[in-house]
Amino acid sequence: MNRSRAALAALVFGAGTGSLATEIAASRLLAPYFGSSTIVWANLIGIVLAGLAFGYWLGGRLADRRPERRLLGLIVLAAALWVAMTPFVARPFLDAAVGNLDEASAGAVIGSFFAVLLLFAPAVVLLGMVSPFAIRLALTDVESAGAVAGRFYALSTFGSLLGTFVPALISIPLVGTQRTLLGTAVLLAISASFLLGRKVVLLAGALAALAALPPGAVKDEAGLLH
Secondary structure, X not given: OOHHHHHHHHHHHHHHHHHHHHHHHHHHHHHHHHOOOHHHHHHHHHHHHHHHHHHHHXXXXXXXXOOOHHHHHHHHHHHHHHHHXXXXXXXXXXXXXXXXXXXXXXXXXXXXXHHHHHHOHXXXXXXXXXXXXXXXXHOXXXXXXXXXXXXXXXXXXXXXXXXXXXXXXXXXXXXXXXXXXHHHXXXXXXXXXXXXXXXXXXXXXXXXXXXXXXXXXXXXXXXXXX
């Protein structure tokens, strides 16, 4: 694998990790407000899958029109910034949403649906665009299309496995949801740097510095900040 394809492969792996890490952190973020019932999980999983599907479609179309490495890097960087922003806007947004739902006698179904849609779906759509876009950039001939697509989707899936188990078993129990989301944003920014250059690493460092802030954006189910 040449250097160009290796950079794309690393980007795809990072995006796969980031997408599932965001989903796992989202479940932890929503639980104090809407619980962790089957319907809340259904909303989360359903919207994430719909976001990925839309991202696949959009990424493929955009890659055919503008097959540019820099554009793909900017897509992943935008996802990184959105994920980094989420824990800081989530609490006031969710507090307001729960208050309005209580007054309207609406349930967790509506609240969790719109919370996921507005807080997490944009980043998921952006990350869904990555694999088809990267495949388009990596293709050099039709004969290798199947191998390239299979390799990239396998890398994305392996990244998703990592993004599932590391937050659930390690990062969220040890450092909390806010810092897990910030760590995910840092990973995505580093992944974007493979296509955008070293300057983006400085941005990744700035995002990492946000982890030093007190974890006050996310509360646990007992109402404690975490």
